[in-house]
Amino acid sequence: MYVYDQFDHALVRERNAEFSDQVARRLSGELSEDQFKPLRLMNGLYLQLHAYMLRIAIPYGVLSSVQMRRFAHIARTYDRDFGHFTTRQNLQFNWIKLADTPKILEELAEVEMHAMQTSGNCIRNTTTDQFAGAAKDELDDPRPWAELIRQWSTIHPEFTFLPRKFKIAITGATKDRAAIRVHDIGLHLTPKGFDVYVGGGMGRTPHLGHLIKSGVPGEKLLSYLEACLRVYNRYGRRDNIYKARIKILVSALGPDEYARQVEEEWAQLDQAAIDAPYYEIDRIRTFFPDPAYADKAFDAAALDRAKAADPGFARWVRNNTHPHKRDDHVSVTISTKPVGLPPGDASSAQMDVMADVADSFAYSELRVAHDQNIILPHVAKADLYDLYQQLDRVNLSTANAKKITDIIACPGLDYCSLANARSIPLSQEISKKFSDANLTDEIGELEIKISGCINACGHHHVGHIGILGVDKQGIEVYQIMLGGRADEKAALGVITGKGLSAEAVPGALERVVRLYLQLRTSPAERFIDVVERLGRETFAEALHEPA
Amino acid sequence: MKLLTANRLTDGLVLWYSGSGWVEDAALAARLEDDAAEALKAEWVARETEVVAPYLIPVTDAGDPVQREHVREFVRANGPTIGQTTFDTAKQFNRDEVF
Numbered sequence: 001m002y003v004y005d006q007f008d009h010a011l012v013r014e015r016n017a018e019f020s021d022q023v024a025r026r027l028s029g030e031l032s033e034d035q036f037k038p039l040r041l042m043n044g045l046y047l048q049l050h051a052y053m054l055r056i057a058i059p060y061g062v063l064s065s066v067q068m069r070r071f072a073h074i075a076r077t078y079d080r081d082f083g084h085f086t087t088r089q090n091l092q093f094n095w096i097k098l099a100d101t102p103k104i105l106e107e108l109a110e111v112e113m114h115a116m117q118t119s120g121n122c123i124r125n126t127t128t129d130q131f132a133g134a135a136k137d138e139l140d141d142p143r144p145w146a147e148l149i150r151q152w153s154t155i156h157p158e159f160t161f162l163p164r165k166f167k168i169a170i171t172g173a174t175k176d177r178a179a180i181r182v183h184d185i186g187l188h189l190t191p192k193g194f195d196v197y198v199g200g201g202m203g204r205t206p207h208l209g210h211l212i213k214s215g216v217p218g219e220k221l222l223s224y225l226e227a228c229l230r231v232y233n234r235y236g237r238r239d240n241i242y243k244a245r246i247k248i249l250v251s252a253l254g255p256d257e258y259a260r261q262v263e264e265e266w267a268q269l270d271q272a273a274i275d276a277p278y279y280e281i282d283r284i285r286t287f288f289p290d291p292a293y294a295d296k297a298f299d300a301a302a303l304d305r306a307k308a309a310d311p312g313f314a315r316w317v318r319n320n321t322h323p324h325k326r327d328d329h330v331s332v333t334i335s336t337k338p339v340g341l342p343p344g345d346a347s348s349a350q351m352d353v354m355a356d357v358a359d360s361f362a363y364s365e366l367r368v369a370h371d372q373n374i375i376l377p378h379v380a381k382a383d384l385y386d387l388y389q390q391l392d393r394v395n396l397s398t399a400n401a402k403k404i405t406d407i408i409a410c411p412g413l414d415y416c417s418l419a420n421a422r423s424i425p426l427s428q429e430i431s432k433k434f435s436d437a438n439l440t441d442e443i444g445e446l447e448i449k450i451s452g453c454i455n456a457c458g459h460h461h462v463g464h465i466g467i468l469g470v471d472k473q474g475i476e477v478y479q480i481m482l483g484g485r486a487d488e489k490a491a492l493g494v495i496t497g498k499g500l501s502a503e504a505v506p507g508a509l510e511r512v513v514r515l516y517l518q519l520r521t522s523p524a525e526r527f528i529d530v531v532e533r534l535g536r537e538t539f540a541e542a543l544h545e546p547a
Numbered sequence: 548m549k550l551l552t553a554n555r556l557t558d559g560l561v562l563w564y565s566g567s568g569w570v571e572d573a574a575l576a577a578r579l580e581d582d583a584a585e586a587l588k589a590e591w592v593a594r595e596t597e598v599v600a601p602y603l604i605p606v607t608d609a610g611d612p613v614q615r616e617h618v619r620e621f622v623r624a625n626g627p628t629i630g631q632t633t634f635d636t637a638k639q640f641n642r643d644e645v646f
Binding site: 027028029033047048051052080081082094095097341342345347414415422424425428475476 | 558559561599617619627631
């Protein structure tokens with residue numbers, strides 16, 4: 001993974017010193033809250049419902065065991081012994097003291113981490129495929145490009161005060177696991193260069209991104225992105241926060257006109273001064289080599305015997321491993337979603353174990369997936385049973401990747417000051433309703449995504465079943481959307497039926513799922529396939545109790 | 548009637564005005580007459596080296612936040628309703644949930 005150079009170290013050190021001084025001035029009263037708020041937000045520090053929340057950047061979700069162990073230490077020392085992994089592939093601590101933040105940032109800097117640009121109207125953490133560099137279906141590794149974008153966008157003087165926040169995602173595989181069509185800019189790395197999608201997003205007015213250019217050469221990527229951002233920065237709506245995202249601009253201009261303006265801007269830019277030279281791109285690539293794969297003898301018969309003796313292990317191998325480009329390895333999904341527990345939360349003890357198993361079995365590397373799970377990208381098949389047993393001891397062996405209990409949920413009204421309704425308790429109740437692992441296996445792939453407000457941090461617009469919590473005169477009501485998906489066939493879900501109480505949702509979903517099981521032509525036909533074949537309305541009646 | 552609440556500057560924890568000062572336990576929050584509540588809020592908005600973002604919560608005759616504020620203030624007063632910090636705030640004061 002990328003290693004800080006002297007410039008990175010100096011930048012983070014100087015920024016931490018600056019923020020430390022700002023915190024001291026706020027505590028002394030020299031800075032007012034109005035003056036301090038934008039400064040703390042630029043350093044990832046929010047004031048939430050119960051306390052300060054610190055959001056730490058995990059660049060493109062890539063994490064070392066050393067960094068994971070440091071998260072565990074921070075959780076134990078400064079928080080209430082746990083952290084929360086987010087859909088932006090970042091980590092949030094929910095109970096941070098303002099006075100402790102300079103020390104925490106110092107401890108993060110020691111392991112080459114920071115919290116810059118995890119808030120504010122700037123370019124946020126670029127996200128990517130959690131299986132980058134490992135997946136069998138990958139054409140090219142997106143991580144060096146994500147790192148290039150990170151370096152370009154960090155404290156970019158022109159793009160620090162955009163009309164609104166700006167999110168970029170990039171994938172290099174045939175399957176889109178980075179949700180590129182619902183990002184401000186989505187990049188698809190192809191053999192001919194980058195396909196650039198612009199104007200996607202969720203929130204109050206969801207849009208799918210439009211392909212505005214194909215085949216942008218890698219060595220021209222930064223100047224093309226700069227042109228995209230410049231047009232947005234110039235014409236994006238600053239007068240109305242609800243219309244300030246680039247999706248509104250692209251929609252208003254039309255994708256063709258926006259693309260034309262970008263071309264015009266690109267043509268007049270000093271591209272040579274912006275684009276990274278070949279040798280710099282090659283230098284960044286050197287930070288992302290394949291691991292020194294261990295040539296461990298793989299005994300397929302021994303794996304089969306272990307699976308036969310331990311059905312839980314067999315299920316976990318079936319559900320939580322992903323094909324690797326090497327036949328003797330797999331990528332492993334560590335589910336943070338045991339039945340009945342909050343999605344994305346991990347205790348310090350669990351973080352320590354994840355760091356330990358990464359050292360023992362995964363070349364010391366982990367990833368945070370946008371579905372809030374943790375990934376070990378490279379694991380020798382020979383090590384799977386040992387790995388599973390160690391994870392099982394700390395409740396990290398739930399075999400539900402991509403299943404109905406693998407729910408994305410934002411923090412919701414339990415933590416977030418913007419939320420209108422709770423989302424995690426609902427996810428817990430749904431997962432209890434589907435706690436029978438045989439049933440979840442029978443159901444197959446089904447993605448539920450829950451947001452506690454219209455901002456859509458829980459990606460409800462692109463859930464096969466999306467759930468949006470709203471406040472109706474003080475009562476939490478949940479709207480159900482069907483048919484969304486974030487993959488290479490991206491689609492936005494549509495509200496189906498009337499809003500439901502929290503108590504009614506699990507039963508409604510059970511009826512929908514039972515109907516799906518009746519309607520599918522074979523187990524290979526997933527829920528989303530049936531919704532697309534028969535239409536969402538097929539399920540509308542099932543959402544409501546029979547009269 | 549209204550309750551006055553805020554977050555403490557140094558650690559962000561939720562505070563409630565008890566009638567004589569700030570406390571962490573919502574069970575001790577004072578029900579304030581509307582005019583007095585507005586005056587207190589104005590006073591504390593200016594004292595921002597101690598608290599951040601003070602605001603008033605309308606309450607019913609029984610002292611509970613009115614329906615519209617109920618879930619949010621229930622969570623603030625008792626702690627998250629989930630996970631390993633479930634009702635941490637209520638537990639800290641060895642009491643049942645309020646509101």
